Amino acid sequence: MKAPSATAYAALGAGLIAMSYGVARFAFGLFVPPIRAELGLTADVMGTVGAMAFVSFALTSLVAAHLADWLGPRGTAMLASGLGIAGLTTISQSAGALPLAIGVFACGVCTGLMMPALSAGLGTSVALPLQGRVTAVMNAGTSFGVAVSVPTAFALANAWRSTYVAFAAVAAACLVAAWRYLPRHASPVGSDGGREVPLARDQFVALARLATVAFGMGVASAVYWVFAPDMVVAQGGMGGGVSGWLWLTLGLAGLIGAMAGDAADRYGAGPAQSLALLVLAAALVIVTLFPGRLAVALSSAALFGVAYMSLTAIYVIAGIRLVPTRAALGPVVPFLAVAVGQAVGSPLAGMLISRFGHATAFLAFAAIAVGTAACLPLFPRTQCRTEPARQ
Template sequence: MRFPSSTAFALLGAGLIAISFGLARFAFGLFVPPIRADLSLSPHVIGIIGALPLISFALASVVAPWCADRRGARNTAMASGVFGVVGLALISQSAGALSLGLGVFACGICTGLMMPALTAAMQALVRRSMHGRVSSVMNAGTSVGVMVAVPTVLFLAGAWRYTYASFAVLALIGVFATWFFLPSVSRVMPSNAAPPPAISALQWWRLLRLSIFGFMMGFVSAAYWIFAPDLVVNLGEMSSDSTAWLWLGVGVAGLGGAVVADLADRNNPPITQALMLMMLAASLALLAASPDNLPLAAFSALVFGLAYMSLTGLYLMTGIRLLPGRLSMGPVLPFMAVSLGQAAGSPVVGMLVGQVGYADAFGFFCAIGIVVAMFSPLYPRYLEQEPEEETEDETGLQAAYDYQLQNEEGEPYRYKRMSKH
């Protein structure tokens, strides 16, 4: 067993996020046109199926902190990988809406378990001052996964079954990497360490506001993730393989989201959120206005990718800052809110597409995004605290992690109480 450094852990986490979020979850929209054609599915049915992984993500997120705390980071991440392998394999062999729905549902469980597992491992392996930056790098792994899916559409047009089978193989490799590199630590406490302090009313109030913004952002973004490729194929009459350029734009621009989120975290989160929500809304309007113009459609994907990844990274770090002693829980609430928003938005946009068409449906979601951006001054700010100060509870918890890590490495444990700064 070899434990990675902070940089190596960030890269490993980005790779696992690329598989669980990029391939198992967000790549689905890229393959909606050929899947719809092969399985004869209506837009409304696709909208419902597109909501299933978001629902399962939310359900898995409820139990994920408990799994990470009690079963350990390694076991939770491996369970996530197994669900990913099963889900991707089911999609590759799906014969209708039921089997396809079961596959994407399993992929949603994969995504729901992965981030809490990685944040639990991060608390054991990464210095506290680096948590925000490492989280941003890991979150950017979604863009990497999306970009990995692009060549399969460009060079294997129509071969979506073989593509998903190859994704399942990559997920299996991720399971072995998890077993080899991640520690099997859990949040056990030494006898002289008190449990984390109760979440205050002020923290709950700020978490609620954060979750509302996450829900609404997820609601608006569902239109692009699920129906953007379908829009350019059916409304713009482009070929199915040309939609790969959309996801390439989303992936490339999404890598910049890690930088933007880190800057926003250190400067003015409300203003950054307002700007990125306006960009998100603009990407919907631009795509609906020019579905037959590939350069403009690809530019809308760049705008969407930067805005979406910046917002999810910002929400992730805000959750960590608001609950500094509960790393397996802090990122869960905003991510679950985003997922619930996407689950609610996906069938709504599918229904609107069937009733009023793609352009009007995207315009409606664009308007919602602009309205939400206007409320950004209510975005929660962090609790006032010394960023590098360690409490007695955090010291005890870190000692517990050190104890397990040293046991796994076969070294004797020497508990030394750290003093306050």
């Protein structure tokens, strides 16, 4: 099978990421209010359920790079899509917290496998100087997936069970696309005759520093992904339908994150990520101050979408450039750190909301974002060319 061009690979990757990240993982927050109402779940229980996607993502990330090397880009992406089908279907049939958590857990595994699969196939279709840009475009697929989930929910009259059946059908289409278009084997640029190249000590140190700031971002962002719709409904007194507009705005604004790679190359990845973290904090603060105003809530969603998608793009590009001979490993480390942070942050947010209310929880997480932004000296230095990164 002829390898797709760089443009085609970026488009295909964005579609697969849209399903695995946008639909299977992050669209869940859109449906928290109706799921809570129908199943009678409290905020702390829903926080724990929401954390299952982050927990399973983190566990999967520990083996995802090796699995991508073993199964290849095509096999790994097909496995991810199959787990997406299973998880989304299980959610659609859930009658309580346990099956709901199982479905969310499976969706997290789907998410954890997809980016390593696509990264493993980059060298087959994409020249090294273009890999950062292609990766940023693929990463922006998360925003597209979140955005398209909203009109689906509207079209089905906010019937969350029917919506998740439709999402499972999307995952099935992605499985077919992965089988048809992704390369069977990876051909990483810069590899040593196809053999796995050991990491140098300075690469370990740089990845650890990257993981630290990514963890902080994961903690800070968790409250928004799980409880932002709940915030405007419960605290702001808005109707349940506003949740859809919130997520649509977040998804569309997040498409700007596709430009994060070029911006980071021009102004520096470290300063760019600190600025994005401050924008994320601002999104949390303004929705806390004015939860009942639609224009403010939508502005908050737009800021969060731009900040989050830019941050994840910056982290995955940095990871790939820090270990250019291990393409499947590069995005795993920061994404794992983000997921661990979200797994910690989600139940913490639910506990804070149950005990102190939405406003206290959102402001506390905004402070975490600001604190992480202040860790700018910790961010490792990377280069946009083919030379090894400076540490």
